[in-house]
Amino acid sequence: MNVLEIKNVKKSFNDSQLHVLKDISLTVAQGEVVAIIGPSGSGKSTLLRCATLLTQMDSGDLLYSGDYAARNNDQGVSVYADKQQLKKIRSRFGLVFQNFNLFPHFSVLKNLTDAPIHVLGRSKEEAEKKAMSLLEKMGLADKADAYPCQLSGGQQQRVAIARALAMEPEILFFDEPTSALDPELTGEILKVIRQLAEEHMTMVIVTHEMSFARDVADRVIFMDGGVIVEQGDPKEVISNPKEERTRQFLSRFAQN
Amino acid sequence: MTLSTMILKMCEGLGSTCAIFFLTLLFSLPLGMLFALLRMSKNKVVSSVMRFIISVLRGTPLMLQLLAVTYGPHYLINDLGVARNKLIPVVIAFAINYAAYFAEIYRGGIDSMPVGQYEAAGVLGYTKIQTFMRIILPQVVKRIMPSITNEVVTLVKDTSIAFCVSYEELFTIGKQIANSQTSFTPFLIAGIFYFVFNGLVDVVMGRIEKRMDYYQ
Numbered sequence: 001m002n003v004l005e006i007k008n009v010k011k012s013f014n015d016s017q018l019h020v021l022k023d024i025s026l027t028v029a030q031g032e033v034v035a036i037i038g039p040s041g042s043g044k045s046t047l048l049r050c051a052t053l054l055t056q057m058d059s060g061d062l063l064y065s066g067d068y069a070a071r072n073n074d075q076g077v078s079v080y081a082d083k084q085q086l087k088k089i090r091s092r093f094g095l096v097f098q099n100f101n102l103f104p105h106f107s108v109l110k111n112l113t114d115a116p117i118h119v120l121g122r123s124k125e126e127a128e129k130k131a132m133s134l135l136e137k138m139g140l141a142d143k144a145d146a147y148p149c150q151l152s153g154g155q156q157q158r159v160a161i162a163r164a165l166a167m168e169p170e171i172l173f174f175d176e177p178t179s180a181l182d183p184e185l186t187g188e189i190l191k192v193i194r195q196l197a198e199e200h201m202t203m204v205i206v207t208h209e210m211s212f213a214r215d216v217a218d219r220v221i222f223m224d225g226g227v228i229v230e231q232g233d234p235k236e237v238i239s240n241p242k243e244e245r246t247r248q249f250l251s252r253f254a255q256n
Numbered sequence: 257m258t259l260s261t262m263i264l265k266m267c268e269g270l271g272s273t274c275a276i277f278f279l280t281l282l283f284s285l286p287l288g289m290l291f292a293l294l295r296m297s298k299n300k301v302v303s304s305v306m307r308f309i310i311s312v313l314r315g316t317p318l319m320l321q322l323l324a325v326t327y328g329p330h331y332l333i334n335d336l337g338v339a340r341n342k343l344i345p346v347v348i349a350f351a352i353n354y355a356a357y358f359a360e361i362y363r364g365g366i367d368s369m370p371v372g373q374y375e376a377a378g379v380l381g382y383t384k385i386q387t388f389m390r391i392i393l394p395q396v397v398k399r400i401m402p403s404i405t406n407e408v409v410t411l412v413k414d415t416s417i418a419f420c421v422s423y424e425e426l427f428t429i430g431k432q433i434a435n436s437q438t439s440f441t442p443f444l445i446a447g448i449f450y451f452v453f454n455g456l457v458d459v460v461m462g463r464i465e466k467r468m469d470y471y472q
Contacts, residue, residue, distance in 0.1 A: 054375055090381040101376035104471050105394050114390065115380040149472040167380060 001065055003171045003202045004028040004093075008072075009050055009060030011043075020046045021057075022226040028171065031200040035207055035217035035234065039249055043226040044206045048175050051204070052095045053086065064092045065170065091120065094164030098176045100156045102148040108135070108159050109144040112166045120167065127166070134162040138192060154185035161192055172196070174205040190216075210253050214238045222246045257437050266445055269429035273453075276346055276415045276425060281408070283351035288358025295363055306359075313356035318349070319417050325349040326421040342423040354411060361403045365396035398468040405461040412453050416446070426450075 004027065011021040020043045028034055036044045049055040051062065053069065057078040062069040069089045070078045080086065103111050112131035116122040122130075135141045138158040148156055157177060164172055174193065178186040190212050196203065197216050207213055213220055214234045221231040222241070230243045241247045294306040313321070326345040330336050339345050369392055377387040416427035426449055430442035 052379055054378065087381060090379065093379075095379045097372060097376065099372060101370075101372035103373070103376070103391055105398070115382065118386060118390065119381040147471040163380075 001030060002027050002063075003030050003032075003065055004051065004204070005061070005063040005066075006047075006051060007061040007063075009047070009057045009062070009078075011046055011050060011055065011058050016058075020226050021050070024060075024223075024226070024228055026051075026221070026228075028202060028204060030170075031202055032219065033197045033202070033217045034204045034219050034221060035213035036204065036221045036223060037207065037210065037213055037238075037249075038223035038229075042223040044223050045175055047223070048095070048173050048204070048206055052093060052173055053090065054095075056080065064089050091167065092170045093173060094167055094169035094171075095173045095175065096157070096160050096164055096177050099180045100148075100153075100160045102156055102160055102163070104148050106147075107144070108140065108146050108148065108151070111148070111159060112163050115163070116166050131162070131166055134165055135159075137195075138162050152185065153181045154188045157181065157189050158192055161189075161196075171202040171204065174203065174207070176206050176208065178207070178209060208253075210238055210250065222249065224249065257433070259441065262433055262437075262442055263445055265433060266426055266429050266442065266449070269424055269426035270449065272343070272418075272423065272425035273415045273427075273449075275343060276350060276418055276423075277411060279343075279347045280350040280354055280411060280415075283347065284354035284358055287351060287355035289362055291355050291359030292362035292366065295359055296366065310356045310359055313353055314360070318353050318414060319420050321353055322346065322349040322417060322421055325352075342418075342421055346418045346421065346423050350411075350414070354407065357407055358404070361400050361407070362396065364403075365400040366392065368399060369395060401461070401465050401468065405457070405465070408457055408461065409454050412457060413450055416450070 006024065006026045009021050009024050010019070012019045024043070024047060026034075026047070036047070038044050046055060050057045050060075057070060059072060059076050059078055061071045061078075067085070067089060068081055069086060070080045073079050081089070103114070106114060109128065109131055112134060113124070113127035116127040116130065117124060132141065132144065135144055138161065140155060140158055140162070143151060143155065143159075148159065151159065157180075161172075161177075177193070178189050181189065186209070190209065193203070193205065193212075194216050205213070205217070217234045219231060220234040220237040222229050222237060222243070222245075224245050230237055230241060230246045237246065238250060241250060291306060291310060294302055295310060297303045297306070322345070325348050326342065327338060330338050373391055373395070374387060377391045382390065415425060418425050419428040419431055422428060427446055430446040433442040434440065
């Protein structure tokens with residue numbers, strides 16, 4: 001069963017002036033790790049936002065484990081499912097933001113337990129037990145009572161990953177998870193994602209870390225101008241791209 | 257009249273002053289939130305009407321609004337008379353007027369919240385009401401506390417405007433004594449009362465702000 005299926009998504013902004021996604025399809029299988037690379041403005045983030053229901057697609061189908069979140073009507077316009085269905089679907093995915101978006105007024109522990117308690121209806125004990133085991137895994141067990149502002153960027157992002165995992169999602173999305181971090185803090189986040197990959201967590205990662213994408217992903221997708229230009233085995237796409245546009249993009253990274 | 261009798265007489269008005277103060281806060285703080293939410297409504301008609309109401313409430317003197325609420329019904333409906341207990345019209349006028357100011361403070365606070373907080377809550381599955389009550393509002397309260405303190409300090413002094421409808425609060429009684437005794441002393445005493453009252457307000461609001469200092 002495919003965890004995520006996106007079919008022929010189209011999205012434009014400014015009254016159809018700016019076509020950000022032009023007919024993109026993406027299928028992610030259980031346990032698969034997909035890295036999406038490409039220049040800024042290529043539509044990577046918009047694709048992720050469409051998948052996580054933060055942005056409405058103009059056209060296209062969106063399915064999680066075979067259940068429709070949105071599907072095209074006869075006119076080719078996306079129609080979203082009802083509230084109840086969307087609520088069910090939201091519980092299947094998690095999203096880690098570029099700038100963490102932790103809740104600053106909650107302690108680290110409460111950041112991890114509030115949604116499980118108030119959205120999923122878990123008991124406090126159950127939620128806290130799960131939260132503590134996740135914090136331990138992230139190496140942050142001693143920070144449970146701290147507030148986000150007392151943590152480094154890397155620690156905050158690890159809390160954000162733990163917060164997403166606390167909801168027990170079937171698939172986890174990352175929107176440039178290391179872009180807001182100092183280079184020396186990037187490593188600790190990549191280590192966590194690598195560990196999740198080894199545990200066969202299904203993940204879609206928008207990233208600019210090419211070597212990381214090559215090492216961790218099962219498949220790399222190169223996007224540019226709102227379309228998927230090339231995709232396939234990471235070593236093939238990154239080390240030996242077929243398309244000229246991919247080569248141009250990657251050459252800029254090679255120079256660094 | 258000795259100084260101590262003056263002070264004692266004026267103390268009787270202090271209860272009424274406190275009544276205006278606390279009842280106004282009790283009603284205007286939630287009413288202001290209602291105003292703010294209507295003002296930010298996606299429905300253009302609702303938001304425009306609310307914007308107009310707020311601009312009238314903020315753009316005309318509180319004293320005029322107070323006179324209108326107290327005596328207006330008497331002129332609108334023949335021989336209705338004026339409420340015997342003036343506290344009711346006074347609190348109505350004050351609460352609505354202050355709600356307009358609080359509404360704009362709330363709106364500024366809510367607008368200043370980063371969109372990422374809404375998005376993070378949305379992805380975690382919080383409903384709109386949960387997002388507002390659990391994530392947005394607690395952070396807004398912290399952000400707007402200095403502006404709220406400002407309004408509360410102003411309210412302490414504004415209670416004296418109730419003298420214009422002869423409601424027997426601190427300032428009204430002070431003015432009566434000043435007239436009968438041809439003395440300025442009652443006004444000085446009133447000034448000291450308000451100053452001390454605001455000293456207490458500062459201490460209390462400072463404590464509340466400090467309690468919310470556990471995060472940035």
